[in-house]
Amino acid sequence: xxxxxxSVFKWLVLAIAAAAAVxxxxxxxxxxxxxxxxxxxxxxxxxTYWGPASANAGVNKKSVNWDGYNRISAQNYLVRDALxxxxxxxxxxxxxxxxxxxLMIGYTLDLFGGSARYKKNGSPSPSGSCxxxxxxxxxxxxxxxxxxAAGAGGGSELANTGDxxxxxxxxxxxxxxxxxxxxxxxxxxxxxxxxxxxxxGTLYSFILPGQDDEAVAYHxxxxxxGSSGASYCNPSDWWCDDLTLGSAAAEGGRAxxxxxxxxxxDDAESLNHYTNGNWxxxxxxxxxxxxxNAQ
Numbered sequence: 373x374x375x376x377x378x379s380v381f382k383w384l385v386l387a388i389a390a391a392a393a394v395x396x397x398x399x400x401x402x403x404x405x406x407x408x409x410x411x412x413x414x415x416x417x418x419x420t421y422w423g424p425a426s427a428n429a430g431v432n433k434k435s436v437n438w439d440g441y442n443r444i445s446a447q448n449y450l451v452r453d454a455l456x457x458x459x460x461x462x463x464x465x466x467x468x469x470x471x472x473x474x475l476m477i478g479y480t481l482d483l484f485g486g487s488a489r490y491k492k493n494g495s496p497s498p499s500g501s502c503x504x505x506x507x508x509x510x511x512x513x514x515x516x517x518x519x520x521a522a523g524a525g526g527g528s529e530l531a532n533t534g535d536x537x538x539x540x541x542x543x544x545x546x547x548x549x550x551x552x553x554x555x556x557x558x559x560x561x562x563x564x565x566x567x568x569x570x571x572x573g574t575l576y577s578f579i580l581p582g583q584d585d586e587a588v589a590y591h592x593x594x595x596x597x598g599s600s601g602a603s604y605c606n607p608s609d610w611w612c613d614d615l616t617l618g619s620a621a622a623e624g625g626r627a628x629x630x631x632x633x634x635x636x637x638d639d640a641e642s643l644n645h646y647t648n649g650n651w652x653x654x655x656x657x658x659x660x661x662x663x664x665n666a667q
Contacts, residue, residue: 397462398494399516401430401666402454406471406524407542409440413450414500416457423651429659430466430666434458437500440472443541444479444554450500451480457502459513461491466666467518468658471587471645474523475545478555478565485512485561517564521658522585522645525629526592526601527551529579548592548601557597558630565631566661569593569615570645570654571606571638582612585638585654587645590615593654595632596622606639635661 410421416434419425436454438447459465469477488509492502527548530536536543570585580589582603590604594615603612604622613623619633636657644653651659
């Protein structure tokens with residue numbers, strides 16, 4: 373009888389421990405900025421780059437601030453620190469990125485998404501790093517999906533032609549040939565990249581092929597594969613191939629990168645590249661989706 377009581381007691385202890393583990397599981401919404409930066413490095417509560425911090429931008433939102441100036445490889449540790457903090461152990465993350473943040477998360481998943489990551493406690497130091505929980509590791513990060521606003525994963529012709537300050541190290545990474553060779557864009561570690569492409573271009577948009585948002589063209593924001601950019605447009609434009617919705621190849625047969633799907637194409641040509649300090653441009657569409665679905 374005593375043995376049975378002990379067995380029941382042990383089962384109860386294990387059940388309570390399991391329930392506690394589930395209770396302490398937390399979901400987070402991580403926002404990774406693009407070129408220009410603005411938020412304090414390591415301060416995951418600073419949404420200066422995006423807009424008012426009071427905006428609903430997904431459950432437990434965190435701003436993964438990097439400087440938006442130096443090369444992707446030099447600043448990538450800040451993104452890895454944030455992913456370790458909030459996307460390991462029992463915790464899961466929704467990730468939203470803007471512009472060069474597309475390069476940043478793609479680079480992170482390809483080069484480090486298969487590495488051993490220590491499980492962290494979700495309480496960052498001022499530098500943005502967290503302490504280990506129990507000393508155990510896991511492979512990669514717990515990411516549900518990635519929303520990409522005005523993605524620069526395919527680079528921009530504005531970097532090719534010197535329209536952006538060539539003294540910025542990041543501009544070297546944003547050249548179309550460099551961006552497309554920076555990492556394996558097909559290797560998302562099985563995570564879906566949902567692409568949001570803007571098309572409110574300007575008079576100087578002749579530099580950017582096809583439809584564009586003033587900074588990146590559809591070949592980039594639409595996740596079109598290949599070693600260089602090409603012209604893609606809305607269905608109303610007869611002069612170039614359509615950027616198709618979903619994960620199917622674009623008109624003309626060029627495939628999208630693996631696990632990349634266009635969920636928003638700016639057929640009204642009303643959204644540009646910029647947040648304007650108020651979650652503006654294409655980012656507005658991603659913020660609305662995060663509010664609704666990142667729970």
